[in-house]
Amino acid sequence: MRFSFADETTDATPIRVVSQSGWDSTRSALSPGQQAYAALIGFEPGPGRHCVLPAEGEASALVLFGTAEPSSRGYDPLLPGRLATMLPSGLYRFVPETPDLDLAVLSWALSGYRFSRYKAGPAAEARLCRPEGVDTARLLRIVEAVGFGRDLINTPARDMGPAALAAAAEALALRYGATVRVVAGEALAAGFPLIDAVGAGAREAPRLVDFTWGRVGAPTVTLVGKGVTFDTGGLNIKPDAGMLLMKKDMGGAATALALAQIVMGAGLDLRLRVVLPIVENSISAPSFRPGDVIPSRKGPTVEIGNTDAEGRLILADALALAGEDKPDLLFDFATLTGAARVALGPDLPPFFTDDDGLAESLMRHGRDVRDPVWRLPLWHPYDAMLDGKVGDLNNVGGPFAGAITAALFLRRFVEPQQVWAHFDMFGWVPTAKPGRPEGGEVQVARLLYDFLSQRYPA
Structure with a gap:
């Protein structure tokens, strides 16, 4: 479902976002009939409340939308996006003095997303006119890429297996003239033994997609x-409830592709490389087993303590490949641990890095564009939890600090001087919020685009 702006017309109903402190002046500017109507329905500008005032005489129809004070802790600049699914059919426009107009418009566009591959949803009836003073080309790039990533995550594994995900990545790469290769079969087994082992039990073979642009x-x-x-957990099989959302376990790849689409579409002045290890963690005779010891691309052998900790295994080989070119920046994305969700919930992805300057910058950009993240520590004393008894290291670190030990595992496969950050995302919105419908979500892509576009402008 692709978002587009309507052309500005005199028929578009204006939307005025108002807080309690501005309510008196806004109300006094209404026509007498509109003031009476607002009083009759008991409208007060509490956060998220709205009313549609009818036209009266020379006063045009008007939508009032309540918000918290911009200086308050509860203020959410994405909140006006709720109107995309609340207003009746028609054309609308935000008035130019709308607080945080860019984010209000972005939220409207993102709120209108619908996954309709299998079930037709209602057509969007409330349309937003192209706003003045907003970089709509940039906004549309973001909205299109986020929608692409959401579609990938929302598609069930029956139709989004390794072959389909690899094909989507190849198509995106070729669309922007990138150089792409796919490693599979004997070449994968020889060069990426951890990826090969994790995907060995599935009907569709594992593979690695690697493309370069710029x-x-x-x-x-x-x-x-x-x-x-899809992640069954392998031979350490998940309970049925734990598998219900496992189609989203490729959310890290979807996020990397969505971010790549925005970067390439914007023409940022950088050399972009995208590395995607793609597998299904399934169960059959060739499945890898608890207790197996598997070599890695980088060299250390990995003792399998739990086959359900498979994401870090495939990322280990992919990170080793990515580091061989010594990039200026290396980011990885993964729906990696339940411990991250226990610590910070579904809406606030933790990230890990040894670079304090990078961490501060990522936090700031996340706040600016309302795509928040929170830094957790790469706590060095916990590194010993990963020491193996038979292999060089174990893929699980015990019952405590699961998100941290997973990040420490990954760091073993990153070069010591490499500027690197690891994002442990949920990749899903369990309850709809402004700009974030229920379903798959590409967290952190917007914040990293903001970060990269300021560092490497087109």
Whole structure:
């Protein structure tokens, strides 16, 4: 479902976002009949409340939408996006003085997303006119890419297995003239033994997609995304409730692809590389087993303590490949641990990095564009939890600090001086919020685009 703006017309109903402190002046500017109507229905500008005032005489129809004070802790600039699914059919426009107009418009556009591959949804009846003073080309790039990533995550594994996800990545790469290769079969087994082992039990073979775009000689940025198209847990099988959302376990790959689409579409001055290890963690005779010891691309052997900790295994080989070119920046994305969700919930992805300056910058950009993240520590003393008894290291670190030990596992496969950040995302919105319908979500892509576009402008 592709979003588009309507052309501005005199028939568009204006939307005025108002807080309690501005209510008196807004109310006094209404026509007498509109004031009486607002009083009759008991409208007060509490956050999220709205009313549609009818036209009266020379006063046009008007939508009032309540918000918290912009200086308050509860203020959410994305809240006006709720109107996209609340207003009746018609054309609307935000008035120019809308607080945080860019984010209000973005939220409207993102709120209108519907996944309609299998079931036709209602057509969007409330349409937004192209706003003045907003970089709509940038906004539409973001909205299109987020929608693409959401579609990938929302598609069931029957139709989004390793072959389909790899095909989607190839199509995106070729659309922007990137150089792409796919590693599978004997070449994968020889060069990426952890990826090969995790995907060995599935009907569709594992593979690695690797594409490069941008000016040779430009600063290099590499994105690595976990592409587990479905995770049964392997022989350490998940309970049935734990498998219900496992189609989203390729959310890291979807995020990397969505971010890549925005970067390439914007023409940022960087050399972009995207590395996607793609598998299904399934069960059959060739499945890898608890207690197996598997070599890695980088060299250390990995003792399998739990086959349900498969994401870090495929990322380990992918990160080793990504680091061989020594990129200026290396980011990986993964729906990796339940511990991250226990710690921070579904809406606030933790990230890990040893670079304090990078961490501060990522937090700031997340706040600016309302795509928040929170730094958790790479706590060095916990590194010993990963020491193996038979292999060089174990893929699980015990019952405590699961998100941290997973990040520490990944760091073993990153070069010591590499500027790197790992994002442990949920990739799903369990309850609809402004700009974020229920379903798959590409968290952190918007914040990283904001970060990269300021560092490497087109």
